[in-house]
Amino acid sequence: MTNSKPDTQNPASDGKKAVVIGAGIVGVNVGLALLKKAYDVTILDRGEPGRGTSFGNAGGIAVSECAPIAMPGTLLNVPGWLMDPYGPLSIRWSYLPKMMPWLLRFIAASSKSRVEQISSELAAILNRVWEDYEPVIAEAGLNDAVFKKEGALGVYRSEKTRREAEYGIDLRRRKGIKIRDITKDEIMDLEPDLAPIFPCGVIEEDWGRVLDPFKIVTGLYKHFIERGGKFQTAEVTDFVYRDGQPRAAMTTTGDQVTFDTLVVACGAWSKTLAKRLGSPVPLDTERGYNTTVPYHDVKLSRTIISADDSIILTPMEMGIRVGGAVELGGLIAPPNYDRAKALFAKGKQVMPKLNAEGGTEWMGFRPSMPDSKPVISKSPKHRNVFFSFGHGHLGLTMGATTGRLISDLVTGSQAPIDMTPYRINRF
Ligand SMILES: Cc1cc2nc3c(=O)[nH]c(=O)nc-3n(C[C@H](O)[C@H](O)[C@H](O)COP(=O)(O)OP(=O)(O)OC[C@H]3O[C@@H](n4cnc5c(N)ncnc54)[C@H](O)[C@@H]3O)c2cc1C
Incomplete structure (x- = not known):
């Protein structure tokens, strides 16, 4: 493992600890995007990276x-x-x-x-996909x-x-x-x-x-580690709060993994953790x-x-x-x-x-999600918590764009599209 420095130094975030739960195509892209913003990123997953839904999908950049x-x-x-x-x-x-x-x-x-509106909101993400993926794919040598x-x-x-x-x-x-x-x-x-x-x-x-969805996730994951990202095998069950804010992820082994910023990216398993964080979601x-x-x-x-x-x-x-x-x-x-x-x-x-x-x-x-749109969202309850899941049939396709959009939300930068349609509390 090498520990190369992030290419974008961001004084506001330098050294801040971000934890991403979930090492699927979405979590790994989020991890990479946060590394670029100079966060100290650890991805947690209960299993091997890329072995969830991102393992065997149809491989379409759709x-x-x-x-x-x-x-x-x-x-x-x-x-x-x-x-x-x-x-x-x-x-x-x-x-x-x-x-x-x-x-x-x-x-x-x-x-x-609704269909007219939803398709415009999906197109807003999909129209960015190649622009966001191409550099990520090239940097990872894929x-x-x-x-x-x-x-x-x-x-x-x-x-x-x-x-x-x-x-x-x-x-x-x-x-x-x-x-x-x-x-x-x-x-x-x-x-x-x-x-x-x-x-x-x-x-x-x-x-x-x-050519192989699993190789894309693992290729991006390898790149994440080479750039100084960290990975820990851990199943998260709950959170520890300090001064009203979640500050550590609790795991099944009783460990507490501390963070300044948290992103939940557990794919189909995100509902329980979102609820634990005060955001029930359908x-x-x-x-x-x-x-x-x-x-x-x-x-x-x-x-x-x-x-x-x-x-x-x-x-x-x-x-x-x-x-x-x-x-x-x-x-x-x-x-x-x-x-x-x-x-x-x-x-x-x-x-x-x-x-x-x-x-x-x-x-x-x-x-x-019932409206086919992903959740790419700040938490309405906690300013240091973000949600990134619910990509349905399009998680591989939207991976890099989701990473970019979450990093904009985390750093408070202007996102290139209106993020309102993807907020967690839209229902
Ligand atoms: C048959 C099929 C075909 C598809 N075809 C396409 C396609 O052609 N194009 C496309 O864009 N999309 C396609 N998809 C959709 C795509 O595969 C998903 O949207 C995408 O893989 C979701 O990625 P993810 O990272 O959100 O979730 P996942 O890949 O499932 O990753 C979630 C990770 O979270 C971890 N996790 C869960 N709970 C916890 C916890 N409590 N603690 C720690 N870790 C946890 C899991 O172990 C897992 O590794 C298809 C899906 C299927 C099923």
């Missing part, structure tokens, strides 16, 4: 995805989805009562006027691990389903997202191993991807599954999104990752890998040469 998950008409589709045990949405029924408050807010967020702005290919099984997607596509175009329609022949030219079943598609031009999880199979003899050059199948296929370093869908079931229930198998079966319809041999299955907990 800057074109400013449409929220709850869209006008989503509610009408829910009964049909739930009838199909392996459809795009499933619920663990025993969890439904606990999930109800979240679901009611999710439904409220699906009105046209340029070869990220394919930038190569575009994702959205495919439709019929002209009818393309027409049904028009509202979402038009919404995103209106927010400045570049989306170009293409024909069946163009689809087959771009990706000859796709089944010839898609009469039309779109290219989402600014989308990028990483965070829940949208569980997601995937299967990653070796290439065998199939070729794929870019991310494919099949809207009709609700699946996404990403070419990665270790193979093709096939996944998607949402399972509402909380943080405790064990994974149901039949869902990964069902998604893979749909993937085989999209790409018949996919071969499950040697594949690995994974389930992760998306940290989801």
Whole structure:
């Protein structure tokens, strides 16, 4: 480990101790951004860095995805989805009562006027993503691990389903997202191993991807340590207060880790700690599954999104990752890998040469707010506490921008966007 000096000396913060709880893509980016502001940063995690939800996601730098998950008409589709045990949405029924408050807010967020507003607020972050990520990726020496702005290919099984997607596509175009329609022949030219079943598609031009999400988190984490950041294995359960302010994190082993500034970045597990800090928040999880199979003899050059199948296929370093869908079931229930198998079966319809041999299955907990917006916020209760979680389907994408925005909040600098839409007490 080296202890190089931060490049930005900030007299107001020099030597001040910041603790970030959570070493996922969000926490590591926050840690790096605070190091640059001359904070003495320690990241705490109960496990190995990058082994949470950031480990096995679909790897999309999905800057074109400013449409929220709850869209006008989503509610009408829910009964049909739930009838199909392996459809795009499933619920663990025993969890439904606990999930109800979240679901009611999710439904409220699906009105046209809310969707218009939320998509602008998501676009405000997404439009900054490449500008914020590029230097972070370059400084960490990860340029070869990220394919930038190569575009994702959205495919439709019929002209009818393309027409049904028009509202979402038009919404995103209106927010400045570049989306170009293409024909069946163009689809087959771009990706000859796709089944010839898609009469039309779109290219989402600014989308990028990483070759392995885990390598990105661990690469950034290594860079954080090389720049003098510290890491401690610790599960935080509560806080110690002095003069009314939280001043130390209490861990399961009874240790107390002191801080001047605290950032909670525990992904889907942030709710309990936020409540302990006086900020109850309607965070829940949208569980997601995937299967990653070796290439065998199939070729794929870019991310494919099949809207009709609700699946996404990403070419990665270790193979093709096939996944998607949402399972509402909380943080405790064990994974149901039949869902990964069902998604893979749909993937085989999209790409018949996919071969499950040697594949690995994974389930992760998306940290989801009912309005699809992350929490990037000061605490309304404590001036030395900040929250950075709830990135849902877009945590990898928003990692560097979140780090930058949190560092602006911590140092009291002017953020480049209005931060009001992401405050923790917006509900
Ligand atoms: C199937 C699937 C596909 C996805 N695809 C994409 C995609 O293509 N693009 C994209 O941008 N996003 C995608 N996502 C979403 C993305 O993976 C998440 O938004 C992101 O990983 C969240 O990062 P995080 O750092 O907030 O949380 P995590 O990576 O989960 O990190 C949280 C960390 O906090 C630690 N922790 C929790 N509680 C405590 C505690 N009490 N004390 C100490 N440590 C604690 C955990 O151990 C963990 O390491 C996908 C998600 C899934 C499930």
